[in-house]
Amino acid sequence: MYDKMVTAPRMISWYDDIDGDFDKSNWPKELIAIKERVENEIHINFNAVLLNLYRDGKDGVSWHSDKTQSENKDMNIASVTFGETRMFRLRHKLLKHVPQLEIPLHHGTFLLMAGKTNSFWEHQVPKTARDVLPRINLTFRQVGNIKRKI
Numbered sequence: 623m624y625d626k627m628v629t630a631p632r633m634i635s636w637y638d639d640i641d642g643d644f645d646k647s648n649w650p651k652e653l654i655a656i657k658e659r660v661e662n663e664i665h666i667n668f669n670a671v672l673l674n675l676y677r678d679g680k681d682g683v684s685w686h687s688d689k690t691q692s693e694n695k696d697m698n699i700a701s702v703t704f705g706e707t708r709m710f711r712l713r714h715k716l717l718k719h720v721p722q723l724e725i726p727l728h729h730g731t732f733l734l735m736a737g738k739t740n741s742f743w744e745h746q747v748p749k750t751a752r753d754v755l756p757r758i759n760l761t762f763r764q765v766g767n768i769k770r771k772i
C-alpha cells in the first residue's frame with residue numbers, strides 16, 4: 623500500500639471490498655455510515671478504509687505518500703478525524719521552495735486528497751511533546767477495480 627515503509631507507531635486496522643463481493647456484515651455498521659456520509663458529500667465511492675489510532679503524542683506517521691493499487695490513475699483519499707487535534711503537514715515532492723502546508727485536523731474534520739495530490743505531495747502527522755488525547759483517523763480509499771457501490 624505504501625511506496626515505502628513508515629516507522630512511526632500507531633494502531634492500524636483495514637477493511638476492504640477488493641473482490642467486489644461486498645458483505646455488509648464484514649464492516650462495522652458505524653463505518654458504513656461514515657463511508658456513506660462521505661460518499662454523499664463528494665459523490666465519489668470508496669471500497670476500502672484504513673483506520674489509524676494515535677494513542678498519544680508519541681504516535682504519528684512520518685513523511686510518505688499514499689499508494690493504493692487502483693485502476694484509477696487519479697486516486698482520491700478521503701480523511702475523517704475524530705478526537706484530539708493533530709497537525710497534518712503537506713510538502714511538495716519536487717518543488718522544494720513551495721512552503722509546507724500545516725493543517726490542524728480537528729474533531730470532525732473532513733479532508734479530501736484528490737486526484738494527483740499523492741503523486742506530487744507527501745504528508746505526515748508529526749509526533750508531539752504536548753500532552754494529547756487519542757485521535758482516530760479514517761482514510762477511505764479506492765483499491766482494485768471498484769465494480770459496484772458498496
Ligand SMILES: O=C(O)CCC(=O)C(=O)O
Pocket residue numbers: 672674683688701710727745747759761
Ligand atoms: O492520520 C492522518 O491524518 C493521516 C494518516 C495517513 O497519512 C495514512 O494513514 O496514510
Ligand SMILES: [Fe+2]
Pocket residue numbers: 686687688745
Ligand atoms: Fe497517508
